[in-house]
Amino acid sequence: MxxxxxxxxxxxxxxxxxxxxxxxxxxxxxxxxxxxxxxxxxxxxxxxxxxxxxxxxxxxxxxxYADFVRKPKGETVIRLCAAEACQAQGARSLEMEVCRRLAIEPGATSASGDLTLERVYCLGLCSAGPSAIIDGALMGKATPEKIVKAFETGRGARK
Ligand code: FES
Missing domain, CATH: 1.10.10 (Arc Repressor Mutant, subunit A)
Structure with a gap:
């Protein structure tokens, strides 16, 4: 109370x-x-x-407003673009592989609270898709390797 x-x-x-x-x-x-x-x-x-x-x-x-959230997010927030231009450049397979490697589902926060993964619809980086944004840093031509490395680097910096 x-x-x-x-x-x-x-x-x-x-x-x-x-x-x-x-x-x-x-x-x-x-x-x-x-x-x-x-x-x-x-x-x-x-x-x-x-x-x-x-x-x-x-x-x-x-x-x-999608930017307002009702639950705490993970320490790192990875947003993967799922809009058309990025889909045409491999966004779906990128998402599947990132989810597999990081053992998380789209829209979920890990049980440990270290990661939230979200779908977004256009980051304004359409010509360099598939695009992602990791803790506010835009990433064009995103690959599973680049995303996992950025996540691990950020996690290492917080320890
Ligand atoms: S469609 Fe993905 S950044 Fe625009």
Whole structure:
């Protein structure tokens, strides 16, 4: 109970500076995610109260934008492009091989919490597909070897 109350107070403090500002709700949600890493369940109630909205309205905004996440992500986030141009350049076989090598499914986070693998639909690197983005770093002409190496290098740097 105390933990939830402390969490609500923390969310209120993050949200408060954005109340009354144009686009304030989106900015507040982005700020919560930047601070916590995801939007915890208490987000809807805190944002609804602050912006005088219903929880359903806040939930609608959260679910509309794919960048808002409801669960913590892995330490490393690999996003593989699954849009048409990349598919024409081998994105499907790339995804299958990366999933096999890293023992993960698309959309999943590993049990250890070290990796999240996501599909995305165009990274703006269409002519250099298949494309990926690993912890914010774009990768064109992606191969399973390059992706696994980038993941292992990043994991090694965090140890
Ligand atoms: S289709 Fe993959 S980067 Fe555009």
């Amino acid at each position: 105390g933990g939830t109350s402390n969490k609500n107070r923390a969310l209120d403090e993050i949200v408060r500076p954005y109340v009354g500002r144009t686009g304030g709700l989106i900015c507040a949600l982005r700020a919560i995610q930047a601070e916590i890493g995801f939007l915890p369940p208490e987000t809807e109630a805190a944002a609804a109260a602050a912006f005088n909205l219903t929880r359903a309205e806040v939930k609608g905004v959260i679910s509309f």
